Amino acid sequence: MFVQHTEAMLEEIDRMEEEIEMEDLVKVPVMDIDGSDNKNSLAVVEYIDEIYAHYRKTESSSCVSPDYMSQQFDINDRMRGILIDWLIEVHYKFELMDETLYLTVNLIDRFLALQPVVRKKLQLVGVTAMLLACKYEEVTVPVVEDLILISDKAYSRKEVLDMEKLMVNTLQFNMSVPTPYVFMRRFLKAAQSDKKLELLSFFIIELCLVEYEMIKFSPSLLAAAAIFTAQCTLNGSKHWSRTCEWYTRYTEEQLLECSRLMVSFHQKAGTGKLTGVHRKYSTSKFGHAAKSEPAHFLVEERPNLMGGEL
Known part of the structure; x- marks a missing residue:
């Protein structure tokens, strides 16, 4: 009886592994976000990947010590x-x-x-x-x-x-550095952003400019996390597409620490003494982005010992 039960379990495990492999094969493909710009000479499609690879390689030069x-x-x-x-x-x-x-x-x-x-x-x-x-x-x-x-x-x-x-x-006349804005434009394109997502993403990342503790994150990670946080805010659940992961080079897990801090800033944005960003994004010009309900569920989640979420 025990042997039969064990064999049944092994068969079930094999079946589940086959299903997982099949799911991997039918994953949503990564979208070519530059295809529509092939005829736009200003988009420099033939060089865009090299340009952003250079930005990623050099972004550390624009960073400072988090305890300076x-x-x-x-x-x-x-x-x-x-x-x-x-x-x-x-x-x-x-x-x-x-x-x-x-x-x-x-x-x-x-x-x-x-x-x-x-x-x-x-x-x-x-x-x-x-x-x-x-x-x-x-x-x-x-x-x-x-x-x-x-x-x-x-x-x-x-x-x-x-x-x-x-x-x-x-600063040795070095003004040409990749800031979060450089990555925001590219990553928003990968996210197939509409105006609402764009404004909310910029609201969130501008909140981070004021916060000294966010200096520890690289410009590209800040940009990716802002867009991820904005998506969570609008959708009410976590969503990070393969296309976003491909072009940002960040997984959802890599963004969570930064994203949770962003949510905490959003939660307190309208209170306290430093409310300049909140006032700016509470206007119609910026789509009242500051009035969006924060993604509370992100900060309420806690990682368990197995690496998942509680």
Whole structure:
């Protein structure tokens, strides 16, 4: 009786393994997201994979140590958050390109990781970083006087220009770095994004710009996790397609730690002192993305000892 039972179990296991193998064979194929752009010379389809492989290879050069703030003696991560939150509002007021915001934050972090700054000069660093980012990304650059004015005339023109010289020399004139925005455009295409998903993804990743603890994640992972989190928010369940996994090079499991932090930021986005991103994305221009119900189920899940979810 025992032998018969064991044989039956083994047969059932073999049958299940065959079914799993068959499922692997009939998996949804990875979609070619560039096929429709073959005739668009601006899409550089023939080079796009090489371009993003280069971005992935070099993105570490745009990252800083996740504990760089410990080397600063007069500023802290809270002050950094206040600065970034204010700059997001300045960026919105001046109607600057998205790329400019991400490069601004990158320049600030890279500079602060190398140069000690007193708190009364921190806003000057932020304003100057935005000026540099504008010169790199924008067609029309705000004049120095406008940036001084929006800083409540806290600094002179000479101070801004002196800080500009210090920053470009400290950063060795390296402005060409892959930020999360670079990856967002590509990954949203892989996700076959509509406007709703796009706006929610950008809301989520902009929340992360303010949070110092998110520096530990690479730009590409932040971008992928923001889109995954937005998908979870809209769908009410986890969904990460083979196409998304293929083009981002991240599995769902690799995104969960970052994604859960993103959900926690979404949950508290409208409260506290730093609400610039929430206010921005609560407007009709940004599809009221901030008013979406957070993906609570992601933070409520807890990994069990076997590696699954409880």
